[in-house]
Amino acid sequence: MSETLIEARPAPAMRIIDRILLLATALLAAYQVTAGIEGLPTLVILLQTVAFGVLLVACLLLIIFGYEALRSPVVVIVAAVLPLALSLALIYQSLPALAPGYVGVAAAGLLAVALSRFLASAKLATIILALVHGMAGALILALPLYLTLRGATPAGFALVSLGGGLIDLGGLALASLRASRPVLPERRIVALLAPLLLAMTAAFVAGLAQVR
Amino acid sequence: MAFFRAIPNRIRLYWPLIKSLQTGLLLSTGLAGYMSGRCPVIYWQTLVALAGSLALSISGSTVLNMVYDRDIDAMMKRTARRPLPVGLIRPGEALALGLALSGIGVGWALLLSPLYGALVFAGLFFDVVIYTMWLKRRTPYSILIGGLSGGMPALAGRTLAIGHVDWLGILLALAVLFWIPTHIMTFSITHDSDYRRARIPTFPLKYGVSMTRAIVALCSVIAAGAMGAVALGIGMSWGYIRLLAVLSAGLLLLAIVSIIRPSERLNYGLFKYASLYMLSTMVLLALEGL
Numbered sequence: 093m094s095e096t097l098i099e100a101r102p103a104p105a106m107r108i109i110d111r112i113l114l115l116a117t118a119l120l121a122a123y124q125v126t127a128g129i130e131g132l133p134t135l136v137i138l139l140q141t142v143a144f145g146v147l148l149v150a151c152l153l154l155i156i157f158g159y160e161a162l163r164s165p166v167v168v169i170v171a172a173v174l175p176l177a178l179s180l181a182l183i184y185q186s187l188p189a190l191a192p193g194y195v196g197v198a199a200a201g202l203l204a205v206a207l208s209r210f211l212a213s214a215k216l217a218t219i220i221l222a223l224v225h226g227m228a229g230a231l232i233l234a235l236p237l238y239l240t241l242r243g244a245t246p247a248g249f250a251l252v253s254l255g256g257g258l259i260d261l262g263g264l265a266l267a268s269l270r271a272s273r274p275v276l277p278e279r280r281i282v283a284l285l286a287p288l289l290l291a292m293t294a295a296f297v298a299g300l301a302q303v304r
Numbered sequence: 305m306a307f308f309r310a311i312p313n314r315i316r317l318y319w320p321l322i323k324s325l326q327t328g329l330l331l332s333t334g335l336a337g338y339m340s341g342r343c344p345v346i347y348w349q350t351l352v353a354l355a356g357s358l359a360l361s362i363s364g365s366t367v368l369n370m371v372y373d374r375d376i377d378a379m380m381k382r383t384a385r386r387p388l389p390v391g392l393i394r395p396g397e398a399l400a401l402g403l404a405l406s407g408i409g410v411g412w413a414l415l416l417s418p419l420y421g422a423l424v425f426a427g428l429f430f431d432v433v434i435y436t437m438w439l440k441r442r443t444p445y446s447i448l449i450g451g452l453s454g455g456m457p458a459l460a461g462r463t464l465a466i467g468h469v470d471w472l473g474i475l476l477a478l479a480v481l482f483w484i485p486t487h488i489m490t491f492s493i494t495h496d497s498d499y500r501r502a503r504i505p506t507f508p509l510k511y512g513v514s515m516t517r518a519i520v521a522l523c524s525v526i527a528a529g530a531m532g533a534v535a536l537g538i539g540m541s542w543g544y545i546r547l548l549a550v551l552s553a554g555l556l557l558l559a560i561v562s563i564i565r566p567s568e569r570l571n572y573g574l575f576k577y578a579s580l581y582m583l584s585t586m587v588l589l590a591l592e593g594l
Binding site: 122125126127130137141144145148149152153156157160164166170 | 542543544546547549550551553554557558561565569573576577580
């Protein structure tokens with residue numbers, strides 16, 4: 093299905109249960125911004141505020157606009173900030189020596205996503221988005237698991253990896269909507285989005301609480 | 305008995321006259337203003353009296369506005385089905401209700417504290433007499449006066465808590481004042497044809513939609529800045545300040561996008577988000593006071 097056809101059709105309607113799940117996600121993200129990151133280094137607080145702040149605002153916009161919001165290029169760009177900021181926070185917290193290099197990679201990734209939304213073809217923009225999401229998501233998936241297996245962090249920290257896995261799934265499914273062959277029909281993908289976001293946020297909040 | 309049986313029916317008719325959501329939102333600003341004073345909120349008598357007097361005064365002024373505006377309400381699609389234009393309630397009855405609610409509300413407020421009562425009365429006077437009766441049908445700038453009256457509950461609430469008017473209370477009122485154009489102007493863009501039909505001068509009609517969107521964005525920036533200053537001024541905890549910054553960023557993002565990629569839907573979203581933003585910031589102020 094081409095992007096033009098997707099854009100031409102009305103977005104699937106949002107169910108009440110989806111709105112409730114999104115509100116719960118927004119409240120969890122608000123908790124993390126307000127109380128869940130106290131005591132961490134300033135830079136990590138800043139990065140996690142950006143990550144969970146983006147999640148919070150994205151949930152509110154989804155509640156207000158419905159799934160139509162997913163079609164906005166601005167939302168796509170801002171949504172890419174979430175995994176990038178969170179992965180950067182994890183790097184700063186766990187492998188500070190790698191942080192300066194990763195800042196450059198993350199900034200370049202975000203810039204590429206932003207520019208490709210307006211300048212490149214839909215296919216190229218989707219590939220870039222999937223690459224950037226994939227890279228950040230893979231870090232969020234692998235790093236906590238690695239640290240936990242090495243015994244450097246409590247076992248519960250591995251929940252962040254679970255959240256990373258969920259963000260990968262959601263990100264790729266959403267990116268596939270923009271590609272020529274979605275992995276599932278649009279209706280199915282958006283129906284999974286709200287529960288996926290809630291599960292992801294709960295895993296992040298619970299996992300990150302282990303290393304405060 | 306027939307009189308008592310009629311009461312629920314009258315309440316059902318009166319309820320739309322007080323615009324419960326708008327009244328609730330303004331009431332929340334008053335409660336937040338009070339609690340921002342970090343007074344001991346376990347004085348439930350004062351808190352209940354504040355809520356009661358404000359709710360009655362705001363409801364009263366809303367009813368009085370509806371009575372005065374019933375002719376233009378009848379011309380606008382959005383408001384044509386309200387009880388007064390439809391004829392479900394006689395204007396005299398609504399006027400008596402509005403005066404009674406306002407009188408009891410302001411009287412109660414004056415008994416609580418003369419200064420608090422004076423501010424509540426000023427809010428009501430600005431809203432009904434200056435905004436609705438004098439300026440609303442003459443100039444689009446009337447919303448500044450509307451904004452001023454909208455900021456009064458927050459200022460009054462804080463004044464009741466600390467006993468005098470301070471710069472934080474004025475800043476809080478300013479934040480509400482600049483939030484109100486965001487609210488009203490996006491509304492007047494969405495219901496442009498209604499306002500045209502009723503010949504109400506609005507910013508979109510006088511200066512065009514693009515200019516209005518720019519003003520909305522500017523007002524959003526000022527409102528968010530004023531809220532930030534209040535948060536810092538009352539010594540709000542950093543956690544809440546971070547959350548306030550996130551919510552403000554969302555408001556600014558929407559305002560900017562509405563200028564770059566204007567659409568009716570985005571306009572509606574900005575209107576909704578602005579309401580949510582104000583409610584959330586007031587909840588944060590109240591939580592901080594606990």
